[in-house]
Amino acid sequence: MPIVEKRAKPESIERIREIVGTDSVRTSKADLYVYGFDAGMHRSMPDAVVRPQNAEQISQIVKLANEHDFAIIPRGAGTALCGHNTPVAGGIILDLQKMNRIKEINPGDLLCVVEPGVICDDLNNALKKYRFFIPGPASSEAATLGGMVAANASGAKALKYGATRDYVLGLQVVTPTGEIIRCGTRTLKNSSGYQLEKLFVGMEGTLGIITEITLKMAPLPEKTAACAAAFKELVEAGQTVADIIAVPIFPAQLEIMSDICVKAVNKATGLGLPECGGFLLIACDGHPEAVKDEIRKVKEICEKNGAFFIDYTEDAKRIEELWKGRKQMLASLSVIKPEFSTVMLADDMAVPISKVPDAVKGFLEIQDKYDIYIPPYGHAGDGNLHTKVLLNPENKEHWLQAEKAVREIYDLVLQLGGTVTGEHGVAISKAEYFKKERADSIPFMRAIKRALDPKNILNPYKIFDWDESFLSNLRYPVEFSKKEA
Amino acid sequence: MKNSYSDLEKLKNEMLTCTMCGFCKNVCPVFLDAGWDTGSPRGRMTMAYGLVTGELEPDENLVNRIFQCTQCRDCARRCPSSVKCPEVVLSARRELVKRGQAVETQMAVAKNIIHTGNLYGDLEVAYPEQEGEVPLFIGCQHLSRPNSTKRNILLMQRLGIKPRIVKEVCCGFPLEVMGFEEEHEKQVERLKEAFSFDEEPILTFCPGCKVHLEKISGKKILHILQEINNRLAKEQIAKPVNAKITYHDPCDLSRGAGIFQEPRDILKKLGCEIIEMKYIKNASRCCGGGGGILTWDSGLSERMSMARIREAIATGAEMVVTACPTCEQTLKKGALKITEENGNKPFPVVHILDMLFKATKQSHLPS
Known part of the structure; x- marks a missing residue:
């Protein structure tokens, strides 16, 4: 869909000031510039940054946007990785970080109710004393729950505990035309019609603005044990993953890292992991006796597959250290080579678990063709693999190589029966390949968007409506002509 | 103005290395106060990038945000990419001060140091000069409290430390953090004339002085608590x-x-x-x-x-x-x-x- 600017004019911004108060609207160039960036690769300046306090104010703003035809981009902590928060057609950023009240924690009903700006780790700190938690992404110390729902975020624990989708019982949403609706329930199950609360999961801000979330809670496991194993070859690690799942054992976390990733973590954290071709981090949690049995079996499988180093621990401090390294992986990679930076490309493909070794092997073969690094790592237990492209962001040739490599990676992923995104979303950076993956269902998705958002107000030109290459709107100091991209 | 931020330009790689993961936000006391991304370390890095690329002008809002950083360095501790965010802020401050963007209150502090050698511009500082065995750098803050300084010296003597005290001048740390680059360099010269770094270790009462003296002299500077902890017996x-x-x-x-x-x-x-x-x-x-x-x-x-x-x-x-x-x-x-x-x-x-x-x-x- 060709981009038509949907800018907020000064008179619209003035009306917004009347709705939320002058202090909650920012229009200085510095503010607009900063909010044009997020954790993805793209950028574009909004016309205003607006911080609403409640659903009623948001409803009024959305109605105004329909009347004045400007775009609204809802935003939490700005930790999205694929261009979700980039105002490609202008408009206003709706900064929801200050709608951050935990409204209810109800252990008896197994649920909690939060506003969208609550940070995942803050909620988990509050839930801890009730012995519950919500599994979060690696960015849980920064990411907000509204953003997690909108992106269907998940992380290392998805194999056993599922993704954000699996925790959403109900939502309050401001629709693209400004109605405030409640969908879902406060019950653990419901068969009452269309599961609309799930429709808003993964919609990336294109179908509504989430103003309240009712979440199911998972019981905090009594005990966790971990096993770290190093293999000479990455494929041996990949095979170990498939063997563990096939037992069947469902570890709470099962992470794979390639050699570059291990080096990066060591450099950034000083953890001192052994240098190897493939590294696995495995955690089992639950009842102490069950955990003991599971982790022992895991260890045996690692040994059988040729692990030359095994660190087996029930020590909470050591476990925390090991996972801290993994949690910092993404950012750690950027310190590998001074002029290289991590860019969010080919960042979270998922393949069927049994295809993990094939995928890993294929990614390494693709990497070898180019001057850039494409180190594979990921939540191998649920088939979710990351590569992350490491390149010199000022080097145009690197970007063009990346474009080719990413295309090959996605072709391989689709060939293996996978998806281009397991947990980060589509937005801009994955739109091209997503359209290939979901060719059949895109007309339906588009029909839903057109029906609910006839004026294309909410986060326009994303997902199936992004027609350009991921090389446009880059936040890095390179520019590509239409022909080049 | 494009490409004229030569000091900041040197740190461009830091800005590009920043993955914008946002882990710095919730440890930054400025972001935690108001919650706008512009007031976060990531926001300051982005604004610095805007200055380097020439996309941003040093307007009042930008200047205000750059000078709100407390240089607590918790962002640098938390950053998984080891990005030197506090250095980027300091560099931006130097650039802004060079362009005449310092405010009067900070210029007054700078003038105090330049003209009197003392943070508070106090011409009547009583330096408790004395001969002794270990050089002691008292620091402006403690010098401005003569009674407590006397007690601190007595405390040292009780613990068997014999401090040697001379007429010192400000270490220059405040000038550096406020972005007064030239003035800072001159102050360091004045300091080196007034205070001898020949003998190590040098003791100091002030955490800021400890870090800064070490940085500018490359010598061993001990905070007084390190020495006290070694000597204090039940x-x-x-x-x-x-x-x-x-x-x-x-x-x-x-x-x-x-x-x-x-x-x-x-x-x-x-x-x-x-x-x-x-x-x-x-x-x-x-x-x-x-x-x-x-x-x-x-x-x-x-x-x-x-x-x-x-x-x-x-x-x-x-x-x-x-x-x-x-x-x-x-x-x-x-x-x-x-x-x-x-x-x-x-x-x-x-x-x-x-x-x-x-x-x-x-x-x-x-x-």
């Missing part, structure tokens, strides 16, 4: 404190110098029961007194100190002890402000050296 404690206390780690002493165990060891020797706050040691939160914000944005500084005092009160301790004169004063202001709100007695804020003096021997000097 029999020297005449009057144990026996109180439940919490300890506020000054940024320069903990994150800056890695000294967070020594004060705790001393407090334990004094008979204190330490109840820790949520954010401690190298993850301590700024008191609101760093980076020049006391003169740039006193309201923000006050809110930060109130947040830290509330954290201290929440421990259930009877008082908060710290080891930095700036932290002490800033936290006292925060405690007073909370008193204005709730009518309770101000939460006590105590400098560890004062506590040590009282515990080691009854003082006949005014307290």
Whole structure:
């Protein structure tokens, strides 16, 4: 869909000031510039940054946007990785970080109710004393729950505990035309019609603005044990993953890292992991006796597959250290080579678990063709693999190589029966390949968007409506002509 | 203006290395105060990038945000990519000061240092000059409190330390953090004329001076607590404190110098029961007194100190002890402000050296 600017004019911004108060609207160039960036690769300046306090104010703003035809981009902590928060057609950023009240924690009903700006780790700190938690992404110390729902975020624990989708019982949403609706329930199950609360999961801000979330809670496991194993070859690690799942054992976390990733973590954290071709981090949690049995079996499988180093621990401090390294992986990679930076490309493909070794092997073969690094790592237990492209962001040739490599990676992923995104979303950076993956269902998705958002107000030109290459709107100091991209 | 930010340009790689993961946001006291991304370390990095690329002009809003950073360095500790965010801010400040963007209050502080050699512009500073065995650098903050400085010197003597004291001048740290580059360089020259770095180690009372003197001289500078911890024996404690206390780690002493165990060891020797706050040691939160914000944005500084005092009160301790004169004063202001709100007695804020003096021997000097 060709981009038509949907800018907020000064008179619209003035009306917004009347709705939320002058202090909650920012229009200085510095503010607009900063909010044009997020954790993805793209950028574009909004016309205003607006911080609403409640659903009623948001409803009024959305109605105004329909009347004045400007775009609204809802935003939490700005930790999205694929261009979700980039105002490609202008408009206003709706900064929801200050709608951050935990409204209810109800252990008896197994649920909690939060506003969208609550940070995942803050909620988990509050839930801890009730012995519950919500599994979060690696960015849980920064990411907000509204953003997690909108992106269907998940992380290392998805194999056993599922993704954000699996925790959403109900939502309050401001629709693209400004109605405030409640969908879902406060019950653990419901068969009452269309599961609309799930429709808003993964919609990336294109179908509504989430103003309240009712979440199911998972019981905090009594005990966790971990096993770290190093293999000479990455494929041996990949095979170990498939063997563990096939037992069947469902570890709470099962992470794979390639050699570059291990080096990066060591450099950034000083953890001192052994240098190897493939590294696995495995955690089992639950009842102490069950955990003991599971982790022992895991260890045996690692040994059988040729692990030359095994660190087996029930020590909470050591476990925390090991996972801290993994949690910092993404950012750690950027310190590998001074002029290289991590860019969010080919960042979270998922393949069927049994295809993990094939995928890993294929990614390494693709990497070898180019001057850039494409180190594979990921939540191998649920088939979710990351590569992350490491390149010199000022080097145009690197970007063009990346474009080719990413295309090959996605072709391989689709060939293996996978998806281009397991947990980060589509937005801009994955739109091209997503359209290939979901060719059949895109007309339906588009029909839903057109029906609910006839004026294309909410986060326009994303997902199936992004027609350009991921090389446009880059936040890095390179520019590509239409022909080049 | 494009490409004219040559100082900042050198740090462009830091800006590009930043993955914008946002982990720096929730450790930054400025972001935690108001919650706008522009006030976060990531936001400041982005604005610096905008200056380098020529897309942003140094307007009032940008300048204000760049100078709101307290230089607490917690962002650098948390950054998984080891991005030097505080250095980017300092570089941006230097660039802005060069362009005449310093405010009057900070220029006044700079003039004080340049014209009098003292942070407060105090021409009547009484330097307790004396001969001794170990060179001591007292620092402007402590010099401005002659009574407590006398007590600190007595304390050293009780512990067998014989400090040698000369007429010193400001170490220049405030000039550096406020972005007065040229003035800072000249001040370092003046310092080296007034104070000899020939003999090591040099002792100092002030965490900021400790970090800065080490940086500019490359010599071994010890914070007084390091020396005290080595020397303090149980029999020297005449009057144990026996109180439940919490300890506020000054940024320069903990994150800056890695000294967070020594004060705790001393407090334990004094008979204190330490109840820790949520954010401690190298993850301590700024008191609101760093980076020049006391003169740039006193309201923000006050809110930060109130947040830290509330954290201290929440421990259930009877008082908060710290080891930095700036932290002490800033936290006292925060405690007073909370008193204005709730009518309770101000939460006590105590400098560890004062506590040590009282515990080691009854003082006949005014307290």
